[in-house]
Amino acid sequence: LAHGAGGKASRTLVEAVFVEAFRNPILETLDDAAVLAVAGGRLAFTTDSYVVSPLFFPGGDIGDLAVNGTVNDLAVSGARPLYLAAGFILEEGFPVADLLRITASMAAAAQRADVRVVTGDTKVVQRGRGDGCYVTTTGVGVLERPVTLGAAHVRPGDAVVVSGPIGDHGVTVMLARGELDIEADISSDTAPLHGLVSALLDAAPGVRLLRDATRGGVATVLNEVARAAGVAVVVDEAAVPVRPAVTGACELLGIDPLYVACEGRFVAVVDGAQAQAAVAALRDHPLGADASVIGHVAADPAGLVLLRTAFGGTRVVDMLVGDPLPRIC
Amino acid sequence: MGPVAVERIHVRVEGIVQGVGFRPFVHALATRYDLAGFVGNDTGGVFVEVEGDGDRLAAFVADLSRRAPALAQVERVSTETVAPTGQPGFAIVASVTGAGRDVLISPDTATCPDCLAELSDPTDRRHGYPFTNCTNCGPRFTIVTDVPYDRRATTMAAFPLCAGCAAEYADPGDRRFHAEPVCCPACGPTLRLVTADGYAVPGDPLDVAVRWLRDGRIVAVKGLGGYHLATRADDEPAVAALRSRKRREEKPFAVLAADLPAARALVDVSPEAVPVLTGARRPVVLLPRRPDARVAASVAPDNRDLGVLLPYTPLHHLLAGRLGVPMVLTSGNASDEPIAHRDDDARERLAGIADGFLTHDRRIHVRTDDSVVRLFRGRELPVRRSRGYVPAPLTLPWPFDRPVLACGAELKNTFCLAKGRRAFVSHHVGDLENYETLRAFTDGIAHLSRLFDVRPQVVAHDLHPEYLSTKYALHRDDVDLVGVQHHHAHIASCLADNGEPGPVIGVAFDGLGYGEDGTLWGGELLAADLTGYERVGHLDAVPMPGGAAAVREPWRMAAAYLDEVYGDAVPDLAVARRNERRWPAVVALARSGTNSPRTSSVGRLFDAVSAILGLRDRVTYEGQAAVALEQRARPDERGGYRVDASGPVPLADAGRQLVRCVVDDLRAGVDPGRIAARFHDGLADAVVRAAEAVREATGLTDVALSGGVFQNVLLLDRVVRGLEGEGFRVLVHSRVPPNDGGISLGQAVVAAARHRTDGSG
Ligand SMILES: [Fe+3]
Ligand SMILES: [Mg+2]
Ligand SMILES: [Zn+2]
Ligand SMILES: [Zn+2]
Known part of the structure; x- marks a missing residue:
């Protein structure tokens, strides 16, 4: 198996194995959460496993990630998150103090997100058979608004918005591994987004689609949107918010912030006419202070994401097949 | 003389034989040998029947390829005996169309001497007409929109022939018989001069454009394959302005010289260079710049060579002739974009660069850049194969x-x-x-x-x-x-270039290519034929700290190589001091493996050495650090490093050892120009030693050299001489570039x- 950097390799794996095995119309949308019609209402339902090295990093740890990540998958389906289940896989010898630290931050994150962890499970595997601690969270939320979000609603002319500066989380984690001699004042952006989503949906009913920009970053999300909706996404490089410290670290590391994971940012596709209202509403919220329109949806070239560079060129921003390897010679 | 036996043969001629004046040529030839019969075009090429005495028939057939028109490329002549008919006279018959197409389209071709003579003849109706052409010259590939090739399927379809041109077009005895792009001032395209904001400039467009250029302005000129940006080459502020507006910081510009004597004032034109410069394909030719060349410093910074080309359309002849000084002619684009070729697009993209547009109303259907060649041992070494060569x-x-x-x-x-x-x-x-x-x-x-x-x-x-x-x-x-x-494709393209199937010892040196093992290769010895290869030697891989960032910043490769060679005991070097702030982080990045793919690339070794010698820490165009190293090498230096390249994996340690030699010399105070020369010689020697080791193991005695690194003529020369000195037969490129422009041919033949x-x- 190729490493799951969140690009085309993991996408192919998901489609070839899991969709094939469990085929049904709800799964096939491959949305962040499944929306289920239950007893006259609609529930959102999702699960995610968390693997991160190191387990603790500036701004958070695996516990925050496991709560916020699942909360955000529910949030971007338009739901209000309610309950979580948590599963732990621990390596024999894992320090109890670390586990307590993780559960404490999960509790704090749950409280901040106004959700409750109502059930769970723990397994211990032999030493050397795990990376210390893996966490799986499953979440349920309720859709209280009549919104239906998804790629099917995306139209040429729509605006593409990000809810804040990108790349903070991924770069923080890379630097936190301690192998790199890089000092940077950055911390993870991990945060629960349903409050911000709610503010957005209030201000701009013309939201077409929301995606949290986790593995593979904004570039991967936009590629998935372009392909699923059969449209082009045109991004203006100068409009993409990136903190100077992240830009600096990315330059040194030779990575493109567009492909770096976020844990507290989403991408919204919004009716072009409501773009300004959407950004204004996001900026009124503490988690959306740097929200920006970064581009727009066009009809052609369908399926591609293009980046208008600062120099006026137009670069193809493709979905990565695996880890980024230089193509230049 | 006894009675002559009359015979009749049917002849088929294949190759580039349409749109190049082949039928009039056959007509003239048959008339000269006093043969009866006919000639015509069909979907397979040209068909001929001729009747006459056997000797003259044989001479006729021989002349078909020997004396073919300049633009024709006769690939095959086949004959078949048929029964004589006794019919007198020779005729050009109607074209036969049908299914299947095997006709070749000629490349765009430089203005021929006849058209040039008309251009400057005040009594000719095409005097001074910038779109003059004939069956022997003019636009072809860039204006063809469809097949079969005739005027309707070119962008000249928009220009109905006047009576004069129509008569020439229909006359088998005329140089313009069936010249599809034929035209004249009465019926053909017209020149216009437009300001950057779109206003038509009154007066003769050419006169005003020349005046503008003389005044140091930048003019966008619509050529054969796209728009170029022109400005006088001896005017430093003009060239500097072009660089800053085009955002092309240092990559050399080509210079258009009005004629051969003008070119000789700029560069040393060797006898072998003359036919390349003046030939029908008119590439940019990289030649040694004369010390007294009147060319602004920023035309080709840090380069001993200058890319020179001669005019290839009447428009360029007129411009260059009237301006009277060489002009920079560079592709019409901002850095990294393709050359503009559509009028609306060009106006939009070049308005911020050019002061005006010298343009016309003939559409360009296919964008083609100028071709670029170097010379190696009197033969062309293509760097970019495009206008004038394609689609032959x-x-x-x-x-x-x-x-x-x-x-x-x-x-x-x-x-x-x-x-x-x-x-x-x-x-x-x-x-x-x-x-x-x-x-x-x-x-x-x-x-x-x-x-x-x-x-x-x-x-x-x-x-x-x-x-x-x-x-x-x-x-x-x-x-x-x-x-x-990738590197198998490089070697296969060199084999195809030479028409040989291998097996050979392939030396594939380039920037980067994806290897079978998922690492990046680029310093490879392959025992290869067209079907397959075995990787029999390579440089040991070193990390590229930051991936693509290490390509843009050669000092990172210096950091990576020095870390490999010296570990924590890197000697005090200027390259580390210059990049002090980021050096430890980049070394840590290399060691961590984070976004630091490993590569065996020779291009990256050149980068490292170039940075260590203080030539380039950063590059603004691909290959710049390697070019700087080649250009800096002192021609009078005879020494060279000797490293061990014949271990169990030939070449494995050569990169590290060469870096050590470079550092030792640098610390001993040796001039970087000498070190650069010794490095080239040492790498060449390593290739020879490694090839000997492979020959020992495999029995292979032929070597093919490919990959972008072999655009370096200094290295190429040392490697070829060294290999030949040891009894190897060496294949190099002469028809497709050794760089990635040749990869597609290699892939196809494999x-x-x-x-x-x-x-x-
Ligand atoms: Fe290559
Ligand atoms: Mg998720
Ligand atoms: Zn001509
Ligand atoms: Zn005419």
């Missing part, structure tokens, strides 16, 4: 059993369509990451497939999963896909060879 096919000794499309590399992309014994390597498409270029790639494939009637059954591609050309190939589900390793092998085995 390479005819190979082996057949393509099934039609092939080869998608090429990511940078300097060309693609290749092949069928029968012909491989059509496309014009230079460019760097696919740019969307305009990617579209030119897909549109180009569609257009050329149609022109040459190639419906690919096999699609060959690189192994790099992120190349957009690879992704394009993988999207085609109606064909057999063949993945070809795909075909594998199929031939599968079929027979």
